[in-house]
Amino acid sequence: MNKFISLMKVNIKGIIRGKENKKKKLLSHGLILIVAGALILYYSYKFANLSMKGLKVIHSEFILLPEFFAISSVLLIFTNYKKINDLFFKNTDYDLLESMPIKRHYIILSKMIELYMSALLVTLAFMIPSYYVYITNVAVEPIFHVMYFATLLFVPCIPVVIATIIGYLMSYISSFFKRKDLVQLITGIAVFYIAFYVGKNSFKIDATQMGNFGKMILNFFDNYYPMTILYKDIVMDSEILSLIMYLLINIVSFIAITFVITKTYTFINSKLHQVSTSGNKKIKETKTLSPTVSLLKKDFKKLFSSSNYLLNTCVGVIVLTLCIIGLVTSSKIGIAVVSEISGNTGGLIFSYSMLMFLGYIYPTAISLSLEGKNFYILRTLPITFKTIIKEKNLFHIICGLPIAIITILIIIIKLNMKLKYAVPLFLLYVVTTLFHANFHLLLDMLFLNISWENEIKVIKRSIQSILSLVIAIFMGVLPLAAKFDRIYKVYIYAGIILLLTIASYIVLRKFGTSKFNKTLN
Amino acid sequence: MIIIKNLSKSYGNKQVLKSVDLKISDGDIYAFVGSNGAGKTTTIKCMLGILPFDSGDVLYDGTSIKDEPLKIKQDIAYIPDNPDIYEHLTGYEYLSFIADMYETDAKTKNDNIRKYAKLLEIDTKLNDRIGSYSHGMRQKIVIIAALIHNPKVIIMDEPFVGLDPLSTHTLKEIMKELTKDGKIIFFSTHVLDVAEKLCNKIAIIKNGKILTEGTMKEVTKNSSLEDIFLELVSHE
Numbered sequence: 001m002n003k004f005i006s007l008m009k010v011n012i013k014g015i016i017r018g019k020e021n022k023k024k025k026l027l028s029h030g031l032i033l034i035v036a037g038a039l040i041l042y043y044s045y046k047f048a049n050l051s052m053k054g055l056k057v058i059h060s061e062f063i064l065l066p067e068f069f070a071i072s073s074v075l076l077i078f079t080n081y082k083k084i085n086d087l088f089f090k091n092t093d094y095d096l097l098e099s100m101p102i103k104r105h106y107i108i109l110s111k112m113i114e115l116y117m118s119a120l121l122v123t124l125a126f127m128i129p130s131y132y133v134y135i136t137n138v139a140v141e142p143i144f145h146v147m148y149f150a151t152l153l154f155v156p157c158i159p160v161v162i163a164t165i166i167g168y169l170m171s172y173i174s175s176f177f178k179r180k181d182l183v184q185l186i187t188g189i190a191v192f193y194i195a196f197y198v199g200k201n202s203f204k205i206d207a208t209q210m211g212n213f214g215k216m217i218l219n220f221f222d223n224y225y226p227m228t229i230l231y232k233d234i235v236m237d238s239e240i241l242s243l244i245m246y247l248l249i250n251i252v253s254f255i256a257i258t259f260v261i262t263k264t265y266t267f268i269n270s271k272l273h274q275v276s277t278s279g280n281k282k283i284k285e286t287k288t289l290s291p292t293v294s295l296l297k298k299d300f301k302k303l304f305s306s307s308n309y310l311l312n313t314c315v316g317v318i319v320l321t322l323c324i325i326g327l328v329t330s331s332k333i334g335i336a337v338v339s340e341i342s343g344n345t346g347g348l349i350f351s352y353s354m355l356m357f358l359g360y361i362y363p364t365a366i367s368l369s370l371e372g373k374n375f376y377i378l379r380t381l382p383i384t385f386k387t388i389i390k391e392k393n394l395f396h397i398i399c400g401l402p403i404a405i406i407t408i409l410i411i412i413i414k415l416n417m418k419l420k421y422a423v424p425l426f427l428l429y430v431v432t433t434l435f436h437a438n439f440h441l442l443l444d445m446l447f448l449n450i451s452w453e454n455e456i457k458v459i460k461r462s463i464q465s466i467l468s469l470v471i472a473i474f475m476g477v478l479p480l481a482a483k484f485d486r487i488y489k490v491y492i493y494a495g496i497i498l499l500l501t502i503a504s505y506i507v508l509r510k511f512g513t514s515k516f517n518k519t520l521n
Numbered sequence: 522m523i524i525i526k527n528l529s530k531s532y533g534n535k536q537v538l539k540s541v542d543l544k545i546s547d548g549d550i551y552a553f554v555g556s557n558g559a560g561k562t563t564t565i566k567c568m569l570g571i572l573p574f575d576s577g578d579v580l581y582d583g584t585s586i587k588d589e590p591l592k593i594k595q596d597i598a599y600i601p602d603n604p605d606i607y608e609h610l611t612g613y614e615y616l617s618f619i620a621d622m623y624e625t626d627a628k629t630k631n632d633n634i635r636k637y638a639k640l641l642e643i644d645t646k647l648n649d650r651i652g653s654y655s656h657g658m659r660q661k662i663v664i665i666a667a668l669i670h671n672p673k674v675i676i677m678d679e680p681f682v683g684l685d686p687l688s689t690h691t692l693k694e695i696m697k698e699l700t701k702d703g704k705i706i707f708f709s710t711h712v713l714d715v716a717e718k719l720c721n722k723i724a725i726i727k728n729g730k731i732l733t734e735g736t737m738k739e740v741t742k743n744s745s746l747e748d749i750f751l752e753l754v755s756h757e
Contacts, residue, residue, distance in 0.1 A: 281645040283638065285631040286617050294621035298607065298614075305609035373605035379571040381622045382594035520571055 003102050007110040012117065032463055037125065039470065045129035052133050061138050063218050064130055065148075066232045069155065070221040072126035073228075076119050076159035077166070078195070082188060082308055084167020086456045087111055088265065089272050105262040112164070112258050119156035127152060143238045150243060151234055157250035158227055161257050166191060168261065168268075175271035185307040189318065192311075196322050199224055291383050295391040296398075302370065303363055303399075309370070312459050314399060316360030316472075320407045323354060327414050345485050347415040351425050352479045354407055358432050359472020361400040364392045365440035365464045368448060372458075375450045379520060385513040389441065389505070396437035404429045424490035431498045432475065436468075438504040443467055445512040448519060522546050523568070523674065523705060528577035530563055530729075537563050538729045540577065545707055545722070548700045552716035553709040554746075555726035556754060561709040562602060564726070565678050568707070569599055581674070595623065598667035602678035602709075604659035608652035612643065612662050615651060616669060623670035630669055637665040640691050656683040664692060668699075675699065677708035681715060693719055717746040727754055 048068065055061050088094075088111060097107050131148060134140075170191075174183035221228045230249075233242035289297065303310050311318075368388075371378060378388070408429040412422040443464040452458050459465065475497075484493055523545040530538040538560050545551045555561050566572035568579050570586040570593065579586045581593045607615055613634065620630040638644035641661040651659060660683045667675055675696075681689050696706050696719065710716050716723060717737065723746070724734035732753045733740050741749050 280648045283613060283631075283635055283644060283647055286613075286627070288625065288627045288630060289617075289621045291622050291624065294618050298610065298618050301614065302607070302609050373603075374607055376571065376601060377606065377619075380569055380594065380597075380599045381619075382591045383622060384591065518573070520566065 004106040004110065007097075007102070007106060008113060011110055011114040032466075036466055036470075037121075040125045041129055044126050045133065048130040048133040051130075052137050056137070060215075060217070061134075062236055063221075064134050065235050066218060066221055066228050068126055068130035069231045070225045070228045072123055073155065073159045073225055074195075075126070076122060076156055077163045078192075079122070080115060080119060080160060080163035081166040081170070081191065082311055083115065083456065083460075084164055085171045085184060086308065086454065087115060088168070088261065089171055089269055090454070090456075094269075104265065105258065108262045108265065109258050112160070112254070112261075115164070116156055116160050116254075119160050120153070123152075123156045127155060141238070144235065147234050147238050147243065151231065151246060154247060154250040157254050161253045164257050164261070168257075171272060172264075172268055175268050180272060181305050181307060185304070185310055188307045188311050192318050192322075196325075200326075291381075291387055292391045292394070295383075295388070296394055299363075299367060299391070299395050300398075302367075306455065306459075308456055308459050309363070309366075312465070313363040313366065314361055316357040316362075317399065317403050319357045319360060320354065320403050323357075324407060324410050327410050330414070347411060347417040347421060348425070348485055348490070349480065350415065351408065351411050351428075352476055352484070354411065354476075355429065355432060355479075356472050356476025358400060358404055358429065359436055359468060359475055361396070361403070362436065362440045362465065362468040362472075363399055364396045364437060365443050365468040366458050366462055367392060367395065368441070368444045369450060369452070369458045369462060369464070370455060372450050372452055372455070376520060379516075385516040386509065388516070389438075389508055389512065392441045393434075393437045396440065397433065400433045400436065401430070404433045420487055421490075424487055424494060428490055428494040428497070431494050431501060435497045435501040435504065436472075438501055438508060439471070440464070440468055442504050442508045442512065445508065445515050448515065450519065522582060523707070524578075524580040525564070525568065526578045526580065528564065528567060528574055528579065530567060530572070530574045536729060538567070538574070541726070541729070541731055543724055543731070543734060545705055547703045547705060549705055549707075549722050550696055550700050550720045551705070551707045552720040552723040553707065553726065554711075554713065554716055554723060554750060555709070559726045560729040561726060562678055563729075565599075565676055565707075565709060568676060569597065570594065596673040598670070598672035598675045600663050600667045600675070600677040600680050600708075602682070604656065604663045604683070606651055606659060606663060606666075608650065611650055612638075612647040612654070612658075615662060616647070616666055619666040620669045625670040629671065633669045633671070634665065637668050637695070640695065641665065641688055657685055657688065660684055661688060664695075668695070672704070674705045674707070677706070679710060680708055681710065681712060689715075713746045713750055717741070725750060725753055 048064065051067065052061065052064055055063055088108075094107075098104075135145075170184050170187045173187060174180040177183045218228075218232070222232075227246075227249075230242050230246045233239045234246055303314075368375075405426075408426050411417070412425065417425070447463045447467075449458065449462060479489075479493055484490060523543070525541055525543040525545075528538055528541040529536065541560075541564060543551075553561055553564065563572065567574045568586070570579070570590040581596070584593060586593050607618075610618065616634050616638075617630065620634075625633075634647070635644070638647055641664065643658060643661045643665070646654070646658060651662065654662070660680075664680065667677075680692065684692065693715070700706055720737060722734070722736055723740050725732045725740070733749075737746075740746070
């Protein structure tokens with residue numbers, strides 16, 4: 001047991017302070033985490049408040065907590081299933097741990113708890129603000145608080161278990177293939193689309209329930225994430241039996257998945273680490289490429305070789321594709337209703353909302369940091385940082401511009417927007433893509449970190465990744481909050497973004513070049 | 522010719538290079554020997570222009586690395602002490618990438634890849650991912666990558682680490698062959714035996730200070746390199 005406690009201590013330290021040992025870096029890391037946490041809490045509170053206002057209109061305040069329960073659970077599944085392969089099969093500490101006299105189920109359990117702990121932080125950030133909003137708007141009995149807090153710590157359990165099952169299955173399936181990374185990439189994207197399909201099918205419009213929107217929304221959450229039914233019974237109706245069942249399901253499933261992994265870990269791990277070689281032993285010959293194209297080719301190979309890199313930094317492409325599918329497959333009546341009700345203003349609101357997802361395409365925000373131990377290669381080559389800026393801009397544009405153009409064109413066509421609205425919106429989407437191309441690279445240069453041990457930390461937990469997402473949200477929310485509902489305002493917004501793009505490029509040329517020339521492994 | 526003049530470098534308060542002076546002529550195979558932490562890798566990184574130095578200069582045919590870094594890099598190749606290279610690429614893709622960076626023409630690129638891959642017996646593995654390579658195989662790829670663009674100067678940091686005996690022998694032969702054409706080979710090593718048999722010049726460094734340098738005969742006189750090295754290092 002002492003060994004297990006020691007293992008847990010090391011893992012928890014890893015969550016809290018990462019690999020940073022320097023006091024200054026630790027402080028800045030901690031400060032950023034606190035600010036990010038405060039921002040999440042604030043926006044979660046705002047979202048809960050907004051939801052409560054909407055629910056009050058349809059007299060369905062009781063939905064708020066089950067809604068937040070379902071949303072945070074689904075979010076946890078999607079943010080965790082991609083971590084599983086790295087957590088269990090790519091961590092370099094496994095060889096060391098396996099060589100020591102520690103029982104394997106302790107190692108697996110410590111990893112599961114590590115996953116649970118980080119999921120719990122996200123849960124609390126979502127659930128606490130909604131709890132506060134609920135109790136300040138609805139009169140509750142004292143038993144409500146007891147039931148609420150009895151379930152709170154268990155909220156992340158099932159999502160972590162589901163994420164582990166999905167991630168573990170992905171690793172298991174890929175272990176049978178030669179191109180393991182490619183299979184993981186395909187299955188990873190497939191999970192997104194299956195979730196979208198299930199979500200679409202879970203929302204059923206029942207003619208008998210047309211008068212009760214609240215019931216319809218709750219049914220959607222019940223169908224999409226069935227644990228919501230139990231949760232609702234516990235928190236809303238204070239059912240003890242449901243609470244016991246809920247706790248049992250959580251604990252048993254957590255123990256069961258730990259047991260299954262312990263039993264099958266060695267088999268999958270050895271299959272995943274089997275070295276596969278190409279049957280083709282002939283040396284092919286290739287033409288000479290320019291340094292920019294060659295760097296671009298290398299970056300795309302990296303992007304498509306890492307499912308974590310692709311699925312995280314190109315999540316905007318996936319989300320926008322889903323939106324396009326949704327728009328294209330929407331019924332003519334639905335679209336007509338939206339157009340009639342909202343007209344061009346509705347189109348603007350929709351375009352601004354989708355604009356946010358352009359910032360969710362951020363492969364260049366971490367591409368230089370991802371060079372890690374290979375950074376010296378770029379430094380020793382006869383290329384300037386200007387070549388790298390050019391290449392990274394192209395890299396981002398190829399990833400982001402086609403989907404940006406398709407999205408805005410579909411919005412314009414499907415919502416029958418007039419040309420005078422279409423032109424500035426089209427420009428806005430193009431300049432926003434160019435802005436992200438430069439600004440993300442600038443962020444990477446500002447927070448460049450090439451001394452990492454696991455690329456997942458750069459992809460998911462780096463400051464530049466988090467800031468890219470925060471700025472993306474800001475860029476989508478700003479025109480909505482500032483009510484940019486006139487054509488000239490769209491032009492002004494696009495103009496400001498263009499100016500920021502030029503400013504980013506200038507700073508990048510000066511500061512970036514100097515930082516690049518000073519950085520070395 | 523490479524001239525290192527009065528090169529000094531500090532990390533914070535710690536001075537790691539103290540007025541290093543070296544002269545490496547065309548056709549030299551130059552061994553740079555020293556204990557761990559003596560300043561070998563720092564000197565090499567300063568020579569490559571990837572680590573700024575406090576004072577002094579590194580001149581390649583009279584041109585400072587500080588003034589024309591790109592022009593000089595075009596003629597240098599570097600083999601690092603640890604073959605950390607892009608694991609997501611195949612051996613051929615990596616070699617092709619490096620060749621493109623030096624704007625090597627397609628014929629030279631393909632001919633050199635073929636030639637050196639065959640010599641180092643890795644030609645049948647070039648279509649495999651680098652991630653599946655052993656340390657020695659990666660080292661071979663790094664060596665080939667350094668030779669593809671026919672550089673005038675090859676700077677190596679512990680090039681023999683991880684190589685099998687046959688490849689070690691082949692690399693030594695390649696080094697000898699290259700210097701016949703007037704190219705410069707400068708490498709750091711711990712293996713005194715290799716340095717003694719292969720190199721015509723040597724420098725011994727300790728705590729960032731050059732203890733001795735010159736032709737192998739001048740340095741060793743009538744003793745073995747090992748005796749001279751131990752004597753110098755233990756007395757300083």
